[in-house]
Amino acid sequence: MxxxxxxxxxxxxxxxTFKLTGRLLAKAMRAFLKNAREPTGKGGEKSxxxxxxxxxxxxxxxxxxxxxxxxxxxxxxNVGFAxxxxxxxxxxxxxxxxxxxxxxALELAFNEYSKVILxxxxxxxxxKRLEHFKQVAKSLVPPSxxxxxxxxxxR
Numbered sequence: 001m002x003x004x005x006x007x008x009x010x011x012x013x014x015x016x017t018f019k020l021t022g023r024l025l026a027k028a029m030r031a032f033l034k035n036a037r038e039p040t041g042k043g044g045e046k047s048x049x050x051x052x053x054x055x056x057x058x059x060x061x062x063x064x065x066x067x068x069x070x071x072x073x074x075x076x077x078n079v080g081f082a083x084x085x086x087x088x089x090x091x092x093x094x095x096x097x098x099x100x101x102x103x104x105a106l107e108l109a110f111n112e113y114s115k116v117i118l119x120x121x122x123x124x125x126x127x128k129r130l131e132h133f134k135q136v137a138k139s140l141v142p143p144s145x146x147x148x149x150x151x152x153x154x155r
Contacts, residue, residue: 044075048082048097056099061110062086067094070113074098077109 015028052058063070067083074081079102086093098106 044078044080045071046080046082048084051080051082051097051099054080054099056101058097059100059103060095060097061106063094063096063113065091065093065117067096069116070094070096070109073109073113073116074106076112077105079106079109081106 013028013032015025017024071083074096079098082097084095084097086095
C-alpha cells in the first residue's frame, strides 16, 4: 500500500547538460517547481469570447463599485469569469459573466466578497478617523512654555 502511494507521487525529471553543477540543478528544480505549482484548473479572468467557447451556458451578476476584491475571491475559488464595465451609472457597475456549472463556487466567492464589503463599510475610513483626531488635538489646551531652562538663580 505504501509503495503504491510512493509510486503515484514519483516524478520524472531530466536535464541535458555538458556539466551538471549544483547551481544549474537548483535553477532547473526552481523552474520545474514553478511550473508544477501553477494551477491546472480553468479558473481566473478570461475574455467573454473564450468563456463562451467552452460550451457551457453563461450566467451573470452585477457588482457595483470596485471589482478588484471580487476578482481576488473568484480566483481563490477557481471560478472562470469574464468582466464587462457598465458605464451607464456613476460609479460604473461591473457585469461578471461565469459558467452556470460554476454557480456553487461563485456563490461561495460572492458570499465572501459580500462579507468583506460589509466589513469595510462598518469601519470608518482612515481619513475620517484622522480628521477626528485632528479636531481632538485642536481642542486640547496647548502646554504652557517654561522659559526656565534649568539655569541657576543668582543670589
